Amino acid sequence: MAAIETPVAKRLKTIKHVIIVCSGKGGVGKSSVSVQLALSLYASSPIARVGILDVDLTGPSIPRMLGLDGRGVLQSSEGWVPVYADGSETRLGCMSVGFLLKRREDSVVWRGPKKNAMIRQFLSDVRWGELDYLVIDTPPGTSDEHLSLLEHMAPVHSRLSAVIVTTPQAVALMDAMKCLSFTRTVNLPVLGLIENMSGYVCPCCGEVSNVFSTGGGQEMARQEGLTFLGSLPVDTELVTLLDAAEAAMPEQAADEPPRRTERTFRLIDQYQQTSSSKLFKPIVERLINALAGGGVGGDETVQA
Ligand SMILES: Nc1ncnc2c1ncn2[C@@H]1O[C@H](COP(=O)(O)OP(=O)(O)OP(=O)(O)O)[C@@H](O)[C@H]1O
Ligand code: SF4
Secondary structure, X not given: OOOOOOHHHHHHOXXXXXXXXXXXXXXXXXXXXXXXXXXXXXXXXXXXXXXXXXXXXXXXXXXXXXXXXXXXXXXXXXEEEOEEOOOOOOOXXXXXXXXXXXXXXXXXXXXXHHHHHHHHHHHHHEOOOOEEEEEEEOXXXXXXXXXXXXXXHOOOOOOEEEEEEEXXXXXXXXXXXXXXXXXXXXXXXXXXXXXXXXXXXOXXXXXXXOOOOOOHHHHHHHHHOOOEEEEEEEEHHHHHHHHHHHHHOXXXXXXXXXXXXXXXXXXXXXXXXXXXXXXXXXXHHHHHHHHOOOOOOOOOOOOO
């Protein structure tokens, strides 16, 4: 007798790669790396279709960073329609609990079972369609959200992998080690490690200076036999861009059909002009290479 296809399996079978973005510590830039990853994968080919799912249920920041705050999710006969951040309305979709809250300042105070149910609903009810990449932004540490994701996805999708984000400081690296240990315990393959806030991009000349320590992530990758995907410096241009997305977004009622906004289109183009985007390109090339099973170039650094 043929096995019954679960709703999650049905949704995930049209998604080629699922990339779970994790960090041991909060505030290391995991959400901004997730957004940059989605934007860079989107730009990596004129036909790449990318989804970004925000399962940081208590602190959803992806809608704000993508300039989609205040947008509502539409329910169609085929499920929840993602909020699209691009003009094509098929190539860069986003889903977050942030779209389901009445006001963006409302907080989500849920216990494990409710979080688990929400994540199952995200995985089974969102109409992503065909996707090349689904990037999942998770809360810091290893929490109920991570366990729920794996519980629902691991049995039905063979191309799940993780990217670990850290900053170079010792405390962040210690927590990144815990995150790595978690991925090993649950047999989640790690594509590599990104060292964020590694050095500083001068807003005047674009020069990268090492004002704080750097290289801790690269060293951890070397010691643990992980691929070092690259370093990203502190970039004030990036913060301005992601914060401006918040300020420019008009509020929209949850039952109103999603509106395209000029601001979001501009964000996609403007990101491509930033130093961070240029530094992210080789990271994405390595990641795509790793996903294709080609391996990547060891522990060389990407930072300019
Ligand atoms: N490379 C960077 N340069 C400058 N600012 C950055 C960089 N990376 C992240 N930031 C900023 O640092 C702050 C925290 O980033 P972010 O929300 O991405 O972290 P996080 O690890 O997802 O945090 P948490 O999950 O704990 O909420 C944000 O204001 C973000 O814009
Ligand atoms: S060259 Fe040095 S001092 Fe001058 S703007 Fe750039 S980083 Fe700042």
